[in-house]
Amino acid sequence: MAGVLLWVVCPKGNATAMLSLIPRSGNKPKKRSFNGVSAVSSAVANPARSSEERVYDVVLKQAALVKEQRGRKALDLEKRDEKTDGVSAWDVLNEAYDRCGEVCAEYAKTFYLGTLLMTPERRRAVWAIYVWCRRTDELVDGPNASHITPRALDRWEKRLDDLFEGRPYDMLDAALSDTVSKYPVDIQPFKDMIEGMRLDLVKSRYINFDELYLYCYYVAGTVGLMSVPVMGIAPESKSSVESVYNAALDLGIANQLTNILRDVGEDARRGRVYLPQDELARFGLSDDDIFRGQVTDRWRNFMKDQIKRARMFFDEAEKGVSELNSASRWPVWASLLLYRQILDAIEENDYNNFSKRAYVGKVKKFASLPVAYGRALMGTSKLI
């Protein structure tokens, strides 16, 4: 019966159909300059479109969806509150969202606290997205990761298609199914995250930043694109929707680059090097140096460069946070400030990310929360 109820509570998705109506755009992302050359290095070497340009197409599509949705009314759940065996669809859905909240509170306490400032509707929608992302990551990083095959990811993607069409497979999917029916959330970033997990199964080296950028978009930039339609853009914002999405994308990229820099040693022990091979070579380094795990001056200089680039993405992201709905800003500021401090911690560890985990202590963490709150109170800037 639960299965039937889950089906009933989630109406047909509409975002996918809308996507095909949006023309492809040739718009180019802003050119980032990093040490005098484009931050996406192979864009220079390779006359074909860079990863950044390809990802920007997704940004434009997501922004177009938001524009379509503006002015449309949210679905009226009350109208679907018909009882079956004394249990209403409303009850089941509430329980599903509560479960998402519990998972979120368990795995990401600070972020969970931040979401409590959001409106109840938005908060539970963000939880549903969080839970889907966490489950997707667990497929390749969780206890059963060694059994995960590309076919298992194909099945996970089929489940995603189904939930977007209002046919959730389980309770947690039902919450997301409801969320995507209410907010202009497109399926593409979700599919792209699965693509990132597929990549992780077969790829353990990145020849240049262009390749790494695409990976970071898949596993983390996508989170920004999924979240903005739910968090909402401030009605008083004068910025273009595209620029806000771009900032959200940048926050995901910045977070993932930081993750990568923090986890160099841990990843190396799994045979993985998520650092651009051409940049390592430019600093006279190779995989062997990483497996050896010695902090040398070459390594320090290389790391300084990598940290500089990650900070550049955080700086770009910052410009967009104030354009979000005021109630959504605090958790975003909090996560931005906390994550960025991991880069400071790597520096404090004298760039030893082989055997020392960069960690932001509780005191610093808590000190960031009022700072985040203060920034969240500030009004919108003008991001074009």
Ligand SMILES: CC(C)=CCC/C(C)=C/CC/C(C)=C/CC/C(C)=C/[C@@H]1[C@@H](COP(=O)(O)OP(=O)(O)O)[C@]1(C)CC/C=C(\C)CC/C=C(\C)CCC=C(C)C
């Ligand atoms: C305009 C503007 C700036 C808007 C804000 C947009 C926004 C909310 C961006 C969120 C960016 C964000 C938190 C990205 C997540 C990056 C991340 C850490 C990805 C991890 C991937 C895989 O990493 P890896 O396996 O190498 O590392 P682990 O050892 O496993 O950590 C992920 C684990 C992918 C899965 C992601 C999540 C579980 C997080 C999902 C989070 C949300 C849906 C909520 C985002 C909202 C806020 C407020 C942070």
Ligand SMILES: [Mn+2]
């Ligand atoms: Mn992971």
